[in-house]
Amino acid sequence: MAGPHPVGDPAPDDGLLPASAAVSAAERDFGVYLHVPFCRVRCGYCDFNTYTATELRGVKQSDYASQAVLEVEAAAGILTASGVPAREVATVFFGGGTPTLLPVTDLVKMLSAVRDRWGLQDGAEVTTEANPDSVDAAYLGALADAGFTRVSFGMQSAVPHVLATLERTHDPERVPLVVEWARAAGLDVSLDLIYGTPGESLANWRTSLEQALSLHPDHLSAYSLIVEDGTKLARQIRRGEVAPTDDDQQADFYELADELLAAAGYAWYEVSNWATSDAHRSRHNLAYWTGQDWWGVGPGAHSHVGGVRWWNVKHPAAYAERMLAGLSPAAGREMLDAPTRELERILLQSRIRAGIPVASLSPAGRIEVAGLIADELINAKAALAGTIELTLRGRLLADAVVRRLSD
Numbered sequence: 001m002a003g004p005h006p007v008g009d010p011a012p013d014d015g016l017l018p019a020s021a022a023v024s025a026a027e028r029d030f031g032v033y034l035h036v037p038f039c040r041v042r043c044g045y046c047d048f049n050t051y052t053a054t055e056l057r058g059v060k061q062s063d064y065a066s067q068a069v070l071e072v073e074a075a076a077g078i079l080t081a082s083g084v085p086a087r088e089v090a091t092v093f094f095g096g097g098t099p100t101l102l103p104v105t106d107l108v109k110m111l112s113a114v115r116d117r118w119g120l121q122d123g124a125e126v127t128t129e130a131n132p133d134s135v136d137a138a139y140l141g142a143l144a145d146a147g148f149t150r151v152s153f154g155m156q157s158a159v160p161h162v163l164a165t166l167e168r169t170h171d172p173e174r175v176p177l178v179v180e181w182a183r184a185a186g187l188d189v190s191l192d193l194i195y196g197t198p199g200e201s202l203a204n205w206r207t208s209l210e211q212a213l214s215l216h217p218d219h220l221s222a223y224s225l226i227v228e229d230g231t232k233l234a235r236q237i238r239r240g241e242v243a244p245t246d247d248d249q250q251a252d253f254y255e256l257a258d259e260l261l262a263a264a265g266y267a268w269y270e271v272s273n274w275a276t277s278d279a280h281r282s283r284h285n286l287a288y289w290t291g292q293d294w295w296g297v298g299p300g301a302h303s304h305v306g307g308v309r310w311w312n313v314k315h316p317a318a319y320a321e322r323m324l325a326g327l328s329p330a331a332g333r334e335m336l337d338a339p340t341r342e343l344e345r346i347l348l349q350s351r352i353r354a355g356i357p358v359a360s361l362s363p364a365g366r367i368e369v370a371g372l373i374a375d376e377l378i379n380a381k382a383a384l385a386g387t388i389e390l391t392l393r394g395r396l397l398a399d400a401v402v403r404r405l406s407d
Contacts, residue, residue, distance in 0.1 A: 008332035011310050015074065015328030017082035018335070021306035025084050028292045028306075031091040031284055032114050034068060035298030036099040037316055040134075043167045049300030049314050050097040059316040065106035069113040070323045071297045076117040078328070079295075084305060088119040090292075091284035094128035100135050108146040110297075115147070125149055125283045127190075130178070133170040137181040144185040150282075151182050152190040152221075158211035159204045162197045165242065167232075172211070179215045188280060190219035195253035197225050198233075198242035205253050206260070213264045218280040220266060221273050222257045224250050251396050258392060271351045271395045289348045291341075299329075307336045346406045351398060355382065355389040361405060368404045377401050 038061055039050045053061075080086065092114055094107060107128060114120070127150040128143065140151065157163050158172045175191075182189050191212050195205050212220060225245070236242045245253075258268065266274035270289060275281045287294060296303040299319040302311045310333030313319050322329045336344070346365075349356045358369060369388070372378045377394035378401065394401055 006311060006332065006334070008310075008334040011328060011330035011333045013327045015078045015330055017078065017084065017305060017308050019083060020335070021308045022083040022085065023306055025293065025306055026087070029090040029287055030087040030118070031093070031287045031292065031294040032072075032089050032118075033284075033294055033296045033301060033303075034092070034094045034099075034110050034114075035296060035301040036064070036094060036096040036102060037299045038064075038097050038101050040098065040101060040131075041167065041169055048097065051316060057315075057317055059320060061102065063320065064316070065102065065109045067320050067323045068110050068297050071329060072110070072113040072117055074323075074326075074328065075295045075297070079305070086118065087293075088121045089114055089124060090121050091125045091287060092120070092127070093284040096129060098131050098134050099128045100130040100139065104139050104142040104146075107143065107148075111146060111148070120147070127152055127282070127284060129154065129192075131170055132174045132178045135178060135181070137184065140178070140181050140185045140187060144187050148187065150188040150190060150219075152192060152219075153178055153182075155191045155208075155212060156194045157197065157200070157204070158208040159200070162200050162204055162208070165197050165199055166194065175211075176215055179217065188219070189215075189217045190221065190282070191215070191217045193220065193222045193257075194225050195222060195257065196245040196250045198237065198244060200245070202249075202252055202256060205256060209257060209260045213260065218277075219273070219275045219282060220261065222254070222261075223272050224254070254396060255392065258395075267353075268395075269353045271390070271398055286352065289352050291345060291348065303330075307341060309334050309336060343406050347402050350388060350390065350402055350405065353389060355387040356405070358383060358386050358388060361388075364407055365405045368407070372401060372404060 035049070037050050039052055041052060092111060099107060111126065126148045128148060129152045131154050143151065153175065155175050156166055156168050158175070160172065163170070163172065179189050193208055193212060233242070237244050261268070261274045266276055268274050269281050270285070273282065273285070293305045294303060295305070296312065298312065299316050300312055300314040302309065310330045312329040313322060313331045319329050346356060358366060369378070369383055373380045373383055376391055377397060379389040379391055382389040388405070390398060390401065
């Protein structure tokens, strides 16, 4: 199960936002995240807010799309009543869980609600995550027909014993098939990989990278495995059943990924993300890293509008109860003060290649620039031109860069 809620203030039952949320809203993009909290099985490393059939306590997956539509409708009314100007949606992202466990008609129903309530910008990016074993050619074609533009497949690894440790259920030989079907439907393709699984060798990781690159995805994400407290994998490591990957090994995995991806024509644009061109970057995720506005729909989903951040109740049963009662599903929220917003700006924007303007740093932060150049943590040429851009070494030590820039 997912961890506890963040610490915050109670959220009002009507969901109304303070007047500060509307300030400069017209200057920010607006995105929508739709969380589908269902999985066929729970992977041993996962601490996301997801539920298998046995954990739903009477909640029906078949009812979920209608409940999510209720939140979309409520969200539009809350933003209007809070004085936040109406904006067409720039990006939509279906995540989970496994969104494609639902019938394709359910995903289309939710997307239609977003389109009906806010409208979609011309060229809006519409993405769903999918497991390779949760879709077929007809499903992907129906997504494209409904206006989806991207699909992000959870490949994770091409090596069977690594997938087994992660408790991923798909056959790696299915990945080329779903990529082919997505391409035929006209969808852009992203592949998600995980490195640093206990027992994974550098040769195993090379195999996964080479297999992924052979499929020529438009976008590739490579995430270091984080062993979260409370997960099955954390318990296995604590009992000595599997050995964790150390920091030096994680660095070796990352450096190999960057080397092979660069050689294949992929450019990094965020620490864990590479794309074949600017047009294939994940605009939805960039919105998170650049402090835009988004509404998160569904159990446990997080939202952010104008410095107000809130999160929904976690269990699908509690979510359904509040939606059917006409109440906001928000469980708590926080108002980000100026120092917190500045720290988050540095934390997030330092991770992207576009970087942080040196002139936007505090006097103390600007003083650190020369030392960061000397330590080969930031690109000297970019810094002298006025932008903080991480080097490869800096990406491996990004947290240290953030601490120095924000002290």
